Amino acid sequence: MSSVVPQDALVPQDVAVSPVEKFREFLATRGKRLTQERETIVREIFAEHDHFDSDQIVARLSKPRINGTRVSRATIYRTISSLEEAGLIRKVARANDREVYEHDYGYPQHDHFICEKCSKLVEFRNEEISAILGRVASEFGFRMSGHRLEVNGICSECARPPERRHRKLDMI
Amino acid sequence: MSSVVPQDALVPQDVAVSPVEKFREFLATRGKRLTQERETIVREIFAEHDHFDSDQIVARLSKPRINGTRVSRATIYRTISSLEEAGLIRKVARANDREVYEHDYGYPQHDHFICEKCSKLVEFRNEEISAILGRVASEFGFRMSGHRLEVNGICSECARPPERRHRKLDMI
DNA sequence: ATGGATGCAAAGCGTTTGCATACAG
DNA sequence: CTGTATGCAAACGCTTTGCATCCAT
Numbered sequence: 001m002s003s004v005v006p007q008d009a010l011v012p013q014d015v016a017v018s019p020v021e022k023f024r025e026f027l028a029t030r031g032k033r034l035t036q037e038r039e040t041i042v043r044e045i046f047a048e049h050d051h052f053d054s055d056q057i058v059a060r061l062s063k064p065r066i067n068g069t070r071v072s073r074a075t076i077y078r079t080i081s082s083l084e085e086a087g088l089i090r091k092v093a094r095a096n097d098r099e100v101y102e103h104d105y106g107y108p109q110h111d112h113f114i115c116e117k118c119s120k121l122v123e124f125r126n127e128e129i130s131a132i133l134g135r136v137a138s139e140f141g142f143r144m145s146g147h148r149l150e151v152n153g154i155c156s157e158c159a160r161p162p163e164r165r166h167r168k169l170d171m172i
Numbered sequence: 173m174s175s176v177v178p179q180d181a182l183v184p185q186d187v188a189v190s191p192v193e194k195f196r197e198f199l200a201t202r203g204k205r206l207t208q209e210r211e212t213i214v215r216e217i218f219a220e221h222d223h224f225d226s227d228q229i230v231a232r233l234s235k236p237r238i239n240g241t242r243v244s245r246a247t248i249y250r251t252i253s254s255l256e257e258a259g260l261i262r263k264v265a266r267a268n269d270r271e272v273y274e275h276d277y278g279y280p281q282h283d284h285f286i287c288e289k290c291s292k293l294v295e296f297r298n299e300e301i302s303a304i305l306g307r308v309a310s311e312f313g314f315r316m317s318g319h320r321l322e323v324n325g326i327c328s329e330c331a332r333p334p335e336r337r338h339r340k341l342d343m344i
Numbered sequence: 345a346t347g348g349a350t351g352c353a354a355a356g357c358g359t360t361t362g363c364a365t366a367c368a369g
Numbered sequence: 370c371t372g373t374a375t376g377c378a379a380a381c382g383c384t385t386t387g388c389a390t391c392c393a394t
Contacts, residue, residue, distance in 0.1 A: 032349085054383080072350065078349090081385095099383090116317065122312065128300075132301060132304075133323055136296060136298055137285065144325040145324050146325070151318075152317050152318050153314050153315045153316040155315075207368090210374090270357095
């Protein structure tokens with residue numbers, strides 16, 4: 001699963017507190033602790049800005065690791081749920097029967113193109129949409145808290161007709 | 173001025189062919205037949221314009237029926253998949269770990285509010301959004317085939333502060 | 345001590361599928 | 370006859386959970 005972030009609007013915003021710290025605060029409000037395992041998971045998830053599913057994290061953390069904590073599947077699932085509650089991550093889509101998550105903390109609201117051929121997720125941002133939604137919601141007396149917008153179709157790469165490696169060969 | 177097309181815009185459009193007939197045509201192109209079971213399922217699904225999940229249809233059709241065919245769970249799942257391929261229905265959301273479908277054939281494109289409290293789905297239609305998406309997609313060289321937009325929040329009913337049945341009682 | 349956290353394995357649950365049987369053309 | 374469709378039950382795959390153990394305060 002790859003994700004392209006072509007717009008500079010989607011680089012991380014400056015956030016005062018790191019995801020780990022943010023999570024610790026959240027846990028504290030629930031009388032819970034930031035354990036070694038939880039911290040490992042958060043660091044792994046926020047190591048780079050990319051979409052992910054639970055199984056990918058399991059794959060990386062649940063087998064004996066040279067350096068670092070090994071974390072069980074159960075704990076990973078439980079922690080991902082907490083991270084979602086904490087607002088650090090959110091579900092963006094479903095692919096291959098798996099929930100796909102992305103960072104929510106420290107990144108601006110955006111939506112996604114999903115290529116029906118290669119399953120690539122491409123982020124895009126558009127102010128107008130949020131604005132319209134806010135307006136439409138209020139017309140319905142609906143108190144909007146967020147939205148999820150997936151645009152399906154074929155990405156430019158997959159749409160390109162199959163071509164030989166070099167254009168000149170086409171002249172045969 | 174409202175760009176929202178309220179409920180009555182979402183009544184069925186005049187369609188030349190009934191869902192059953194449309195499905196028969198689709199099946200024909202695949203060398204398949206419209207069986208008694210398949211017809212029963214389509215009729216049940218299109219009996220009224222409402223969202224549904226597989227289990228609801230199973231509940232209605234998979235037990236011995238006084239009048240009408242009984243249909244197995246497997247056939248219902250298989251037929252719902254076909255209906256989706258045929259473009260007669262489409263997935264709109266996921267609720268309680270189940271895919272939620274709606275009629276796609278004969279109804280205009282629209283989006284949904286989803287109440288986080290009562291899970292109610294409210295349809296709304298807005299031309300601007302489609303227009304913007306078309307524009308943004310083309311900027312990305314993305315060939316858009318459709319979209320899925322869920323707006324989360326609290327519906328007007330659930331947002332209303334809890335009040336006693338009759339206002340006069342409030343005066344006690 | 346004590347309540348929270350982890351890991352393991354088993355259970356859950358919606359959905360899919362293999363297979364034997366039934367059926368339509 | 371031959372390919373398709375159905376029903377049943379078992380299989381699947383992701384996710385959740387019961388429970389014994391472990392750990393931090």
